């Protein structure tokens with residue numbers, strides 16, 4: 001029972017501190033159903049009452065809500081179902097630290113909404129009729145309860161069967177959500193823990209998967225049952241009292257004045273680009289151009305909201321495709337740990353939500369549909385590292401286009417229609433389809449990803465593992481040094497009487513020590529993203545346009561492929577913005593443009609060179625076929641057409657091959673084109689040895 005709390009006390013409190021808010025509630029009720037009360041105000045008013053609110057929230061909140069009813073009566077309003085929503089508790093409990101001591105108390109937890117069910121009515125007060133039409137009301141909890149006997153003293157029967165009266169019963173909107181620990185509070189590689197939360201009435205429908213929230217509520221426990229047997233273990237749920245949605249970017253990274261001094265000092269270093277690059281996965285040898293690109297990705301371009309309401313993404317997407325065992329996964333993991341709000345996952349991810357989002361009907365929702373956020377939603381305003389991207393599920397494959405370009409994910413399934421935000425940059429890794437890369441074949445064919453998806457990456461790098469004595473010995477030296485440093489450290493720590501000192505270890509560690517401490521680099525990134533919004537200088541713009549036009553010019557020649565689309569121009573702009581951010585500069589200079597052109601050229605040459613002509617060709621990515629291949633396909637198709645005219649509709653395969661060879665396309669190529677045309681449905685083979693156009 002409450003000692004300090006009483007209805008009278010709360011009336012006093014509201015009259016003193018929330019007079020105008022309560023007056024507004026009285027006028028707008030029931031469109032407005034809640035009064036938000038800051039815990040600090042209660043504490044200022046009466047510390048004992050505040051303490052009691054934390055310890056016995058159920059009775060204290062009941063007093064507070066009864067007080068609202070009393071004040072309402074004074075004003076002629078019936079505030080029977082108004083709620084007091086307490087916000088701003090002084091402490092937050094980490095989800096993994098919740099213990100049985102917290103049961104029954106008011107706590108606040110912070111995290112990321114992982115799942116949310118649809119909003120559906122829930123019965124809270126059920127009214128029943130006995131066979132003689134007497135009424136009995138039963139307050140409902142988690143499980144539906146029928147009356148044991150009729151309430152009416154005059155009832156001669158007393159027993160059921162009872163009939164539920166829907167009209168007389170009271171319902172409330174209800175929703176269940178699951179909140180998970182924010183990734184930045186996890187210590188390296190820990191699995192995030194979750195807490196289920198019951199939300200009701202006007203709090204329903206407020207949050208969507210991917211939202212960052214602070215939830216305040218009363219922790220309750222429910223006995224677990226397995227196959228109808230009651231267990232001695234109890235499950236926890238939070239009975240939600242208030243929801244606050246956090247919307248600020250990077251509020252989770254706090255910068256002290258000393259941090260800012262250190263950041264500014266770093267920025268003034270003329271070698272800053274090198275230092276950032278060398279701070280990315282220093283234990284991995286080489287890949288300087290990839291690491292340069294990743295430094296730009298970490299800073300990001302500027303997301304723009306245009307006056308017409310449209311939005312252009314600033315996030316930079318990078319894809320690494322390459323042979324197995326060349327440190328792709330390693331690089332991904334390191335980068336994601338460095339990035340604020342980074343999430344690492346595999347395309348083959350085991351969670352049901354996958355990379356984007358799904359709607360499912362499972363036990364979590366008790367038969368209701370549940371919307372669950374996948375990696376790209378959980379990484380909103382951060383970075384998603386997706387390994388083994390070629391193995392992603394088909395649902396993700398279609399949803400990921402929207403996620404990358406519009407940065408939203410729409411789900412429309414059964415009762416659920418939702419648009420979730422996925423404003424994150426994506427660093428993907430993929431293996432070639434046939435195990436290893438063939439440099440002389442079309443890359444779109446060698447990766448298990450549709451061209452439309454590939455074209456959404458700002459940069460694609462192809463990493464091949466070609467034996468070369470020089471590079472191999474450098475890599476192995478580097479790897480062995482890293483291992484040796486590790487061995488020394490382990491021996492220092494575990495071998496009793498070891499004479500190895502910390503200094504010995506430190507000197508060997510040098511090779512693999514990042515130039516900028518990861519903690520500081522993270523802060524640097526957060527600072528740059530928060531404070532730097534660079535503008536393109538005129539000369540920089542002219543140079544970018546020149547470069548772009550230069551690439552496009554190859555398209556004027558009727559024999560050459562159409563290179564580079566406007567997507568690449570946008571990528572150039574984003575990268576140039578990121579380059580200025582690395583210097584913490586608000587102006588994009590010629591140097592930025594040069595740097596970006598160098599990186600983009602490396603990527604384009606790896607990816608878009610038509611292996612047959614040596615020219616750049618964006619169509620290799622965006623359409624999946626290069627110009628020279630397209631020409632050959634046209635040639636083959638016109639051969640088939642001519643032969644069909646000659647032979648009553650059916651073209652003999654042998655003759656197609658022979659005529660193809662006459663036009664300079666070898667037999668193997670013709671066969672390959674034919675099978676490609678067949679799989680795309682443009683050609684079919686009605687009888688063996690004869691082909692026909694559809």
Ligand code: ADP
Pocket residue numbers: 283284285286323324325326327328329330331475478479
């Ligand atoms: P992938 O994902 O490309 O198949 P991994 O990231 O699993 O490859 O790398 C395999 C191992 O090889 C890792 O332990 C990595 O450290 C090592 N490795 C490969 N290439 C390098 C390199 N260039 N420098 C240092 N270590 C490397």
Ligand code: MG
Pocket residue numbers: 328329330387
């Ligand atoms: Mg791997």
